[in-house]
Amino acid sequence: MQIAGIKSQPLVWILLVAVLLAIVLSFLSPFFMTVGNMTNLSKQVSIVAILAAGQAVVIISGGIDLSVGSILALSAVVIGALIQVDVDPFFATLAGLATGTLAGFVNGFVITRGNIPPFIATLGMLGIARGLALVITKGVSYQVLVPFFLYIGNAKFLGLPIPLYFVVVTFLVVSVMLHMTVFGRHVYAIGGDERVARLEGIPVDRQKVKIYMLSGFLAALAAVVMTGRLAATPPSVAQGIELQAIAAVIIGGVSFVGGRGIVLTALIGALIMAMITNGLNILGISSFYQQVLIGFVIIVAVWLDNLKSRK
Amino acid sequence: MPDPTPLVEMRHISKHFGGLQALTDAQLELYPGEVLGVLGHNGAGKSTLIKILAGAETASEGVIFVEGHEVHINDPNDARVYGIETIYQELALCGNLNAPANLYMGRELHKWGFLRKNAMKAEATKALSRLNIRIQSLDVEVESMSGGQRQAVSISRAVHFDTKILIMDEPTAALGMEESKMVMELTVELKKQGIGIIWISHDIHEVFNFTDRITILHGGKNVVTAPTKEFTQDEIVSMIISGIPVERGTSAAGG
Ligand SMILES: Nc1ncnc2c1ncn2[C@@H]1O[C@H](COP(=O)(O)OP(=O)(O)OP(=O)(O)O)[C@@H](O)[C@H]1O
Ligand SMILES: [Mg+2]
Numbered sequence: 001m002q003i004a005g006i007k008s009q010p011l012v013w014i015l016l017v018a019v020l021l022a023i024v025l026s027f028l029s030p031f032f033m034t035v036g037n038m039t040n041l042s043k044q045v046s047i048v049a050i051l052a053a054g055q056a057v058v059i060i061s062g063g064i065d066l067s068v069g070s071i072l073a074l075s076a077v078v079i080g081a082l083i084q085v086d087v088d089p090f091f092a093t094l095a096g097l098a099t100g101t102l103a104g105f106v107n108g109f110v111i112t113r114g115n116i117p118p119f120i121a122t123l124g125m126l127g128i129a130r131g132l133a134l135v136i137t138k139g140v141s142y143q144v145l146v147p148f149f150l151y152i153g154n155a156k157f158l159g160l161p162i163p164l165y166f167v168v169v170t171f172l173v174v175s176v177m178l179h180m181t182v183f184g185r186h187v188y189a190i191g192g193d194e195r196v197a198r199l200e201g202i203p204v205d206r207q208k209v210k211i212y213m214l215s216g217f218l219a220a221l222a223a224v225v226m227t228g229r230l231a232a233t234p235p236s237v238a239q240g241i242e243l244q245a246i247a248a249v250i251i252g253g254v255s256f257v258g259g260r261g262i263v264l265t266a267l268i269g270a271l272i273m274a275m276i277t278n279g280l281n282i283l284g285i286s287s288f289y290q291q292v293l294i295g296f297v298i299i300v301a302v303w304l305d306n307l308k309s310r311k
Numbered sequence: 312m313p314d315p316t317p318l319v320e321m322r323h324i325s326k327h328f329g330g331l332q333a334l335t336d337a338q339l340e341l342y343p344g345e346v347l348g349v350l351g352h353n354g355a356g357k358s359t360l361i362k363i364l365a366g367a368e369t370a371s372e373g374v375i376f377v378e379g380h381e382v383h384i385n386d387p388n389d390a391r392v393y394g395i396e397t398i399y400q401e402l403a404l405c406g407n408l409n410a411p412a413n414l415y416m417g418r419e420l421h422k423w424g425f426l427r428k429n430a431m432k433a434e435a436t437k438a439l440s441r442l443n444i445r446i447q448s449l450d451v452e453v454e455s456m457s458g459g460q461r462q463a464v465s466i467s468r469a470v471h472f473d474t475k476i477l478i479m480d481e482p483t484a485a486l487g488m489e490e491s492k493m494v495m496e497l498t499v500e501l502k503k504q505g506i507g508i509i510w511i512s513h514d515i516h517e518v519f520n521f522t523d524r525i526t527i528l529h530g531g532k533n534v535v536t537a538p539t540k541e542f543t544q545d546e547i548v549s550m551i552i553s554g555i556p557v558e559r560g561t562s563a564a565g566g
Contacts, residue, residue, distance in 0.1 A: 180426055182419045185408075189416055192405035199367055199403050201387040201417035259407035 014253055014268045021272060025279040032282060039161055043229065045274035046163035047072075047238070049267050050222040051245035052252075053174045054215035056266040059249050060178070061211050062191040062258030063118035067107060067125035068219040069241040074129040075100040075220035080142035080233030089148035096227075097220045103129055104216020108209030122212075126242070133235040141234035144227050152228030163225045167267070170218065175263050187211060191258030247294065248273055251301040272297070316379050317342050318476055318507040319364065319395075324373035326359055326531075333359045334370075334531040341476060341507040346498065348522030348539065349511045350551055356531040357511045358400055361478045364509075365397040366390035377476075387417070394475030398465045398482050400511075406454030410446060411435035413453055414468045438467045442497055459490030466497055470506075477501060478509045483517065495521060519544050529554030 026033040051068045058065045075096040082092035103125060110121040152162050178184035186207045189197040198204050227233055252269030254261030273294055280290050321339040325332070334356045341347050349357050362368040364375065366387040375382055377393045384390050390397070397403075404413045411431045420427040420434070432449055439446060444463040446456065453461055462482065469477055479498070483491035495517075502508060512518050518525065519539060526536040527550050535556040542550075546557045 181424045182421045182426060183424065185412060185416075185419055185426055188408060189405050189412075192407035196403045196405050197416070199365075199387055199397075199399065201391060259405070 011262060011265055014265050018268050018272050021275050025275060029282045032279065037282065041274055041278050042161055042164045044278060045270050046167050046225055047222050048241065048244045048248055049167045049270040050170050050218055050225065051241060052248040052266040052270045053170050053263055054218035055245040056249045056254055056263045057174060057178060057187060057211055058215050059254055059256060060191045060258060060261055061187045062194065065107065065122045065212065065215045066119065066242050067122040067129055068215060068245055069238040070126045070129035071100050071103045071216050071219040072223045072226065072238045073133040073235055074103060075223035076227050076233040076237055077133040077136050077235050079223065079227055080144055081136055083144050083146055084142050089146045093224055096223055097217060100220025100223065101213050101217040104213040105209060107216065108212035112205035112208050137235045139235060141232045143232050145231055149228040150231060152225060153231060166221065166225050170221065171264060171267050178263050188259055244273065247298050250298055253305055318378060320376040321364060322374050324360065324363060324370050326363060326368065326371050332531055337528065337531065338533050339526060341509060343507050344502055344505045345523040346502055346508045346510050346521060348518045348525040349509060349528065350518060350525055351528035352551055355528040357528055358480055361480055361509060361511065365395060365478055394473055396469035396472065396474045397478040398469050398480065400480040404453050404461055404464060407452055409452055410449045410464050413464055414438060414471060438471045442467050458485050459487065462486055462490065462494060466494065470501060474506055476507050480511045515544050515548055527551055
């Protein structure tokens with residue numbers, strides 16, 4: 001009945017699934033619940049989780065962003081190239097973040113001005129950004145061995161790996177934006193009924209540009225974490241990761257139709273996917289099966305969601 | 312007799328959608344405290360005309376005056392500045408949001424960009440009860456409300472913000488008898504407050520009993536504009552269908 005009640009319901013469901021999965025895995029393997037494995041898991045999940053936060057906002061607004069993997073690569077390459085010529089890591093990071101945000105802006109601009117569906121516009125950007133990453137580097141991977149990035153990739157703060165803090169801050173900020181601000185309210189309105197939003201005076205086009213900029217920015221933030229983890233910026237990095245981010249959002253129960261769902265479930269969706277991968281790894285099951293299983297989970301998640309909304 | 316300065320004057324309004332001429336040199340005048348019926352068959356251009364006033368479409372040609380001053384209405388926010396509010400033919404709410412969110416859509420109360428949800432909910436409660444509308448919970452999505460309740464939310468949204476000109480495009484078309492009655496009672500209230508109301512409807516009986524003046528559109532052109540009671544219901548129907556003014560109507564409107 002209460003708004004909180006309705007909104008937290010999907011969160012409760014998906015949390016339950018995640019906890020169940022964790023319990024099953026910890027019974028199956030004594031290694032699952034070890035500190036080492038949890039650290040590993042949190043590192044594995046961090047990149048997809050950050051991307052999923054942006055993707056969730058895009059999907060709730062009724063759009064889709066297929067370009068996040070490529071934008072991640074392009075931003076990483078910009079960082080790598082600048083580090084290569086001894087630019088201060090702080091400024092290199094800023095340049096990387098600006099690159100991702102700009103790519104997101106281009107997405108939003110093309111979608112709103114060109115009246116091109118998000119699927120097509122971001123599919124185009126998927127090619128363009130990846131191509132640019134390859135052009136800039138001529139296909140070579142730059143090494144990034146400066147302390148700043150090594151710290152992000154390897155250090156711990158209060159016993160927890162640094163990428164985890166990136167995830168927590170991302171979800172905190174994006175959740176607050178989506179659920180407590182005018183920006184977020186307009187995301188839901190546009191996802192609910194774009195025509196109505198327009199009639200009621202919401203600057204729909206400007207809002208959409210902002211949404212894709214946010215997604216681009218978060219892709220670049222994921223690039224910063226990725227650069228730290230790999231200590232390098234291969235231009236082919238994160239290929240196909242957009243599908244994982246989308247899967248995380250969907251498994252989290254965000255409706256593909258738009259207008260419904262909360263951001264936090266995307267984090268749990270990402271966690272579930274990472275647990276499946278991680279669990280199969282420590283159980284020694286061939287990674288070939290992982291994709292099959294994740295494919296199943298996506299379909300089952302949406303199917304369960306349908307069942308829920310039908311009753 | 313109507314007040315000499317109209318609230319709204321639309322003059323020489325033309326609108327084409329590509330090759331389709333939806334309006335040709337159309338006129339509309341609205342005075343404070345009156346209900347103006349806009350009539351015409353399907354596709355006559357009624358919705359297009361009022362959408363131009365509401366900022367949902369822009370005219371290809373023509374001028375609009377509000378209280379005697381020429382205005383340029385390019386989007387819904389421009390219209391709102393002049394106190395023009397619209398209840399659209401298709402229920403224009405976001406089904407996935409609750410009543411307060413819909414009421415304040417596009418003009419949310421906020422501080423530094425942060426929504427003032429409690430303030431909006433309190434205001435929405437007041438707004439709805441002022442119109443004597445009962446809705447069990449303001450927290451539910453409007454999608455799960457009845458047609459009448461949703462229309463009530465639309466209406467309270469339209470009259471909540473210092474409205475001078477209220478456009479109602481077939482406000483009762485989707486409603487049952489009870490709810491239609493409620494909407495019309497509300498409208499009478501608003502009329503008493505001096506709000507000018509543009510009322511589009513296909514229900515001749517309703518129009519005949521409820522409007523002060525009518526304007527009939529046919530193929531995007533004005534057929535006649537006159538006090539409602541100068542015609543019989545049959546004459547109005549015949550003008551809507553034929554697009555030719557009946558003799559008596561023309562002379563009366565001319566005088
Ligand atoms: N966005 C649009 N694009 C193209 N043509 C349009 C558009 N909107 C309206 N038209 C056309 O303009 C003409 C007038 O339409 P309008 O909606 O104003 O009619 P109406 O008088 O409101 O009809 P109804 O009583 O069915 O609501 C119609 O021929 C319609 O097809
Ligand atoms: Mg119409």
